[in-house]
Amino acid sequence: MLKFVATSLRMTIVTIVLLGLLYPLAMTGFAQILFAYQANGSFVIHNGEPVGSAIIGQRWTKPQYFYGRPSAAGTNGYDPTATGGTNLGPSSKKLIAATRAAIAALKRENPDATLPIPMDLVTSSASGIDPDISPQAAYYQAPRVAKARGMSLARVDALIARHVDGRTFGFLGEPRVNVLRLNLALDDLRP
Amino acid sequence: MTITGWLQALVFFAIVLALTKPLGLYFARVFEGERTWLSPVVEPLERLIYRICGIDPAHEMPWYAYALAVLAFSLVGFVYLYVLLRTQRWLPLNPQHIGNMEPSLAWNTAISFLTNTNWQFYSGETAMSYLSQMAGLAWHNFVSAAAGVAIAVAVVRGIARTSSATLGNFWVDLTRALLYIFVPISIVAGLALCAQGVPQNFNAYTTVRTVEGGLQTITGGPMASQEAIKELGTNGGGFVNANSASPNENPTPFSNLLELLLIFIVAAGLVYMYGVMVRNRRAGWAMFAAMSLLFFGGFTVAYWAEAAGNPLIHHLGALGGNLEGKEVRFGIAASALFATVTTDTSCGAVNAMHDSFTALGGLVPLVNMQLGEIVFGGAGSGLYGMIMFVVLTVFIAGLMVGRTPEFMGKKIERREVQFAILAVLVTPVLVLIPTAIAAVTPAGLATLNNAGPHGFSEILYAFSSTNANNGSAFAGLGPNLFYNVATGITMLFGRFAVIVPALALAGSLAGKRAIPEGPGTFTTDSGIFVALLMGTIVIVGALTFLPADALGPIVEHLLVAQGSTF
Numbered sequence: 001m002l003k004f005v006a007t008s009l010r011m012t013i014v015t016i017v018l019l020g021l022l023y024p025l026a027m028t029g030f031a032q033i034l035f036a037y038q039a040n041g042s043f044v045i046h047n048g049e050p051v052g053s054a055i056i057g058q059r060w061t062k063p064q065y066f067y068g069r070p071s072a073a074g075t076n077g078y079d080p081t082a083t084g085g086t087n088l089g090p091s092s093k094k095l096i097a098a099t100r101a102a103i104a105a106l107k108r109e110n111p112d113a114t115l116p117i118p119m120d121l122v123t124s125s126a127s128g129i130d131p132d133i134s135p136q137a138a139y140y141q142a143p144r145v146a147k148a149r150g151m152s153l154a155r156v157d158a159l160i161a162r163h164v165d166g167r168t169f170g171f172l173g174e175p176r177v178n179v180l181r182l183n184l185a186l187d188d189l190r191p
Numbered sequence: 192m193t194i195t196g197w198l199q200a201l202v203f204f205a206i207v208l209a210l211t212k213p214l215g216l217y218f219a220r221v222f223e224g225e226r227t228w229l230s231p232v233v234e235p236l237e238r239l240i241y242r243i244c245g246i247d248p249a250h251e252m253p254w255y256a257y258a259l260a261v262l263a264f265s266l267v268g269f270v271y272l273y274v275l276l277r278t279q280r281w282l283p284l285n286p287q288h289i290g291n292m293e294p295s296l297a298w299n300t301a302i303s304f305l306t307n308t309n310w311q312f313y314s315g316e317t318a319m320s321y322l323s324q325m326a327g328l329a330w331h332n333f334v335s336a337a338a339g340v341a342i343a344v345a346v347v348r349g350i351a352r353t354s355s356a357t358l359g360n361f362w363v364d365l366t367r368a369l370l371y372i373f374v375p376i377s378i379v380a381g382l383a384l385c386a387q388g389v390p391q392n393f394n395a396y397t398t399v400r401t402v403e404g405g406l407q408t409i410t411g412g413p414m415a416s417q418e419a420i421k422e423l424g425t426n427g428g429g430f431v432n433a434n435s436a437s438p439n440e441n442p443t444p445f446s447n448l449l450e451l452l453l454i455f456i457v458a459a460g461l462v463y464m465y466g467v468m469v470r471n472r473r474a475g476w477a478m479f480a481a482m483s484l485l486f487f488g489g490f491t492v493a494y495w496a497e498a499a500g501n502p503l504i505h506h507l508g509a510l511g512g513n514l515e516g517k518e519v520r521f522g523i524a525a526s527a528l529f530a531t532v533t534t535d536t537s538c539g540a541v542n543a544m545h546d547s548f549t550a551l552g553g554l555v556p557l558v559n560m561q562l563g564e565i566v567f568g569g570a571g572s573g574l575y576g577m578i579m580f581v582v583l584t585v586f587i588a589g590l591m592v593g594r595t596p597e598f599m600g601k602k603i604e605r606r607e608v609q610f611a612i613l614a615v616l617v618t619p620v621l622v623l624i625p626t627a628i629a630a631v632t633p634a635g636l637a638t639l640n641n642a643g644p645h646g647f648s649e650i651l652y653a654f655s656s657t658n659a660n661n662g663s664a665f666a667g668l669g670p671n672l673f674y675n676v677a678t679g680i681t682m683l684f685g686r687f688a689v690i691v692p693a694l695a696l697a698g699s700l701a702g703k704r705a706i707p708e709g710p711g712t713f714t715t716d717s718g719i720f721v722a723l724l725m726g727t728i729v730i731v732g733a734l735t736f737l738p739a740d741a742l743g744p745i746v747e748h749l750l751v752a753q754g755s756t757f
Contacts, residue, residue, distance in 0.1 A: 004256075004263035007362060010244040012267050015369065019333045020326030023374065027381050027416035031391035034382065039391040041409055042442075043399075050399045053409050055388045055438040058401045065403065069519070073433075080410050081316045081396065083433035085516040085544035087667030089645030090501045091747050093756045095515065095547075100507050117508055119500075123515040126436035126526075126544045132519040171198045173444025174522030183402060 046184055056080055057131040057179060063109065064148035065183045066133070066141050069120055070102055073128025085126045099123065112143035132176035135164045145186070159185055192498045196524030200490055203448060203528065204483070207455045211479065214456060215463020221371045222344045222364060222464070224248075233370045240366050251357035254698025257345055258691050260361035261338060265305050265687075268331060272301040275327045285320035286395035292318060295675040302679045304331035306686040307339055307569060309421075309428030309539055309662035310678060312670035316410050316431045321393060328428055329417040333377075336424025336457075337368035339571030342690055343461055344368075346575045349697025350599050351469045353705045358697055372457065373423060380453055381419035387449075388442035389415040414439060422453035425569040427539030427662045435529070435542040436518055447525055447542060454538045458567035461574045469599050473716035478577060481724045485566045486535055489555045493527040496552035503751060516547030527552065530663075534559035537569030539662030546640070546649065546665040550748035553665070554740060557652055560659040561740075562732040563618055569660065572686075575693040581715060582611040582696065584727040588713050588720075597712055600705040610696035617688045619735040621658040621681045626651050626739065629677070638674065640667020643757025644750065648743035653678060658685035 031039040042054040052058050057068045059078045071077030072086040088095035102122040107113075118137035138160045146156045163182045166175050220227050241248055252260065275282070276297040280290050292300065296312055303310045304327070315324065341364035348358050385391045394411040401407050414430045418440050421428060435441040435450055462482070466475020498512045512523040521529070526543035533540050534556035545556055559566060565577040582598060586608050589596025596603040629635025629650045639646040652665040657678040668674070714720065 001259060001263065004260050005267065007244055007246065007260070008264040008267040011240075011264065011362060011365070012271060014240055014243050015334055016271075016326055016330055019369070019374070020330035023377070024325040024329065024413040024416040027378065027385075028391050028393065028413055030382060031385045031415060035385045035391075038388045039385055039415070040394065041390050041392070041397065041411055042388050043397070043409070046402070050397070051402050052399055052407060055442045056407075056409060057438075058403075058407055059405055060403060062403055078407065080431075080439075081408050082314065083316065083431050083437050084314075084666065085433070085436070085547055087516070087544055087546040087640050087665070089546060089553075089641045089648070089665075089667075089747070090503065090513070090515075090549050091643060091645055091751050091756050092641050096503050096507070096756055099504055099509065099515075103507055103509060116510065119504075119509050119511040119514045120519050122509050123504075123513075123517075126516045126518050126542070126547075127433035127438060129433075129438060130518050130520075131438055134519055167195060168444040171195045171202065172448055173520050173525055176519045180402070187402070 044180060044184070051184070052180055054178065054180065055131055057129045060179065060183065063144055065186070066138055066145060066179050067121070068133060068179045069130050070098070070122070070124045071128040072124045078129055080129050083127050083129055085128065086124045110141060110144045112147065113140050115140045131178055131180060133179055135160065135175050135177055138177045138182065149186070159189070192494055193524070196494060196498070199524050200528050203451055204486070206452055207459050210456050211459045211463050214460030215467060215475070218372065218460050218464040219467040221367050223468070227371060229371055229375060237366055237370055244362065246360070246362045248360060248363045250360055252360055253357050254349070254694045257358050257361050258694045261342065261690060262687065264338065268305045268334065269301050272304060272327050272331060273297050275323055276300060279320040279323045282320065282322050284322035284393065286393070287320070289318060289320050295672050296670060299675040299679045302682050303662065304328055304428060305335060306660050306682045307335035307424070307426055307537060307572065308657060308660040308682045309426045310657050310664065310682060311428055311662070312675060314432035315429055321412050324417060324430060325413050329420055332417070332420045332424045332426040332428070333369060333373055334365070336420070336426060336570040337365050337373055339569055340368040340372070340457065340461065341365045341571065342694065343571035343574040346578055346693050346697040347465050347468045349701040350578070352701045353703065355701045358694070358701060373420060376423055376453070377416070377419040380423060380449065381415045383449060384418050384446055385415035387446040388438070389418055389446065390439060391415040410439065418450070419453065422450045422538065422540060423457060425454055425458070425536045425538040427533065429540065435540045436544065441542055444520055444525065447521055447529065450540070451529060451532050454532050454536050454540070455567055457570045458536055458573045461571065462567070465574060471599065471716055477716045477721050478581070481721045482566045482577070484725060485728070486531065489535065489559055489566070490528060490531040493531050493552050493555040494524055496549045497523045497527045499549070501549055501751065503754065503756065513549050513552065516544030518542065530556050531559065533663055534661055535564065535566035535568070537564045537572055537660045539656065541663050544666060545652070545663060546667045550744045550751060553648065554744040556663060557648070557655055557740065557744065558732065558736070560655040560661050561618065561622065561736045562728055563615070564659045564661060565728065572660065572689070576614070576689065579611045579614040579693060579696070580728055581724060582607060583615060584720070584724045585713065585715065586611070587727060588723055592713070594711055594713070597706065598715065600708060601700055601703040602706065606699050607696055610692040610699070614689045614692040615731060617684065618658055621685055622651070622654045622736070623739060625654045625677050625681055629673070632673070634671060634673035638669035638671050640669070641757070644743050644747040645757065648747065651739055651743050654681055657681040660685050
């Protein structure tokens with residue numbers, strides 16, 4: 001047994017150097033050369049300042065911006081240092097109450113909406129930092145955003161259509177709209 | 192359910208199927224010590240490792256020496272990770288100045304990673320330094336998976352060999368699994384994941400001013416390198432709390448497909464390798480067929496249940512499938528697929544919160560783990576777990592026709608059946624007894640996130656997952672001293688109380704003489720065998736767990752249909 005422990009110790013040290021240190025360091029080197037933008041967090045620069053990450057959702061509360069999904073990450077939501085979902089089960093009173101409140105708030109904020117309630121806007125994401133909403137969720141909010149910005153609904157709808165990412169290769173995942181990119185595009189529109 | 196939803200599962204499975212044979216042939220060459228196309232690069236490194244560690248690659252071990260080597264290596268790995276987690280505050284590569292982990296949580300985490308479980312009672316983004324992540328957790332991801340593969344190879348050698356006293360050399364199998372399989376695939380997959388958007392840096396977290404003027408702290412770290420081996424080694428421990436649901440770990444539908452493939456391919460290749468090494472490829476395919484049918488069965492139920500959605504939410508006026516705890520980019524089909532794949536194997540990575548699945552959708556991962564994760568299964572552990580069921584099936588078939596059971600030309604006798612039963616019985620003992628204790632003690636009920644039957648499901652899921660070394664969770668369940676200790680024990684025994692009997696069984700088979708196949712021999716490569724094998728798995732699982740599952744997800748499903756909430 002002692003011989004096995006001695007070999008284990010040596011094997012542990014050798015593999016820690018190889019797999020625990022050299023492997024991630026070499027990978028970081030390759031990644032920084034080949035994919036520097038992604039490797040450093042896909043930061044979005046707007047007017048010279050970083051305003052967030054393209055792959056990470058952020059909190060939106062002003063009516064002239066499209067809102068993201070309800071978030072359980074951190075106290076105010078969208079905290080990347082506290083990712084996670086509500087973990088409420090299908091029979092949870094808390095889940096039903098939260099969803100009812102989210103539906104009521106959505107209707108209150110979007111009095112001119114005509115489309116059916118988009119499920120993703122009234123349920124919390126898994127990560128709490130979901131960067132996307134469904135195209136239906138974007139079109140649902142379009143009348144509010146158009147009104148707040150004094151734009152025509154058609155112009156907002158056209159902008160959404162340009163920002164819909166379809167299924168990868170036509171079948172992977174679901175169609176989606178990156179909320180940060182859509183909102184930045186809104187801000188960039190000439191009035 | 193939609194056609195594109197099904198297409199995702201079918202294309203995924205078709206790619207797995209296409210990779211099974213080439214990988215299986217390659218694995219067989221690797222573990223029979225033959226040259227491969229990677230040898231010119233890898234061989235010098237391999238020899239260097241043997242020289243430093245004082246290993247004679249020609250030396251072979253009997254089963255008990257093989258088992259002792261596994262245990263000794265695991266023990267050293269445990270002590271190392273425990274000390275690392277308890278001292279990370281004073282060590283380098285800790286830009287967030289993360290503190291040391293408290294003892295019971297460090298104990299639980301160290302066991303969790305050494306057993307290939309990766310059950311996580313901590314949040315990676317606030318509890319782990321970069322050094323702990325890469326040199327502690329990711330290192331364990333590599334070696335625990337390679338150890339699992341080594342053990343599976345030893346068990347297959349036990350079946351293939353005749354009149355042999357040995358099963359191979361653990362150190363050699365471990366080294367070759369690492370250098371020829373896990374490292375090369377991880378390098379390619381890690382870079383591909385990074386190209387999709389998974390970060391790979393050593394930067395401190397960056398606080399930005401968002402478009403609306405709020406502050407947001409964006410996390411970083413060497414994630415892509417860890418993500419690759421996390422899936423490939425069926426480990427599943429996330430760099431961040433939300434695991435593969437986090438866009439940092441799994442940013443696109445394509446990265447999602449890649450992660451799904453990484454989870455399945457080693458196990459699928461090992462099944463083919465089994466057929467090659469026992470010189471009966473049809474037997475490998477028969478096992479593959481049983482696994483595939485169980486996979487599609489699980490996916491169908493999970494996808495159907497999640498697509499049907501939650502009637503209590505429908506009553507509120509929002510129609511459609513269940514999106515609570517799911518990400519928009521994956522949607523329902525890819526989330527149901529991931530949940531099935533991650534629990535068919537012992538991976539336990541999640542791209543959606545299983546706790547928020549519908550009752551029947553959540554039942555699928557639960558049952559997958561309770562069956563022992565033999566639907567392709569963990570890296571290595573799936574194959575040796577399935578072989579235990581194969582031996583049991585052969586024995587039952589022998590009883591039915593009144594003949595001495597034979598398996599691959601060897602008599603299955605009392606000793607072999609005892610070892611197989613021992614390995615199969617570990618699961619109910621380690622799941623049901625702790626669940627019962629937790630359900631009636633204040634400490635066991637203190638950290639539940641849900642009430643009613645779903646609360647019970649959280650407990651049952653925790654012990655099913657830790658015993659099966661899966662690591663996925665109904666993550667509402669929080670840590671306390673009781674759960675840290677109890678799940679630590681179930682993880683430990685869930686791994687080693689299967690490994691030791693599996694190696695003992697292999698040692699016993701290796702020593703037997705081959706008997707020629709006769710007209711009465713029941714072969715393990717026929718359609719009848721596939722049906723019997725699946726029957727054995729499902730009946731053992733159902734008889735053991737149906738009462739417990741009925742108290743959790745099944746009763747919850749019925750109550751939700753009636754409109755009850757808790």
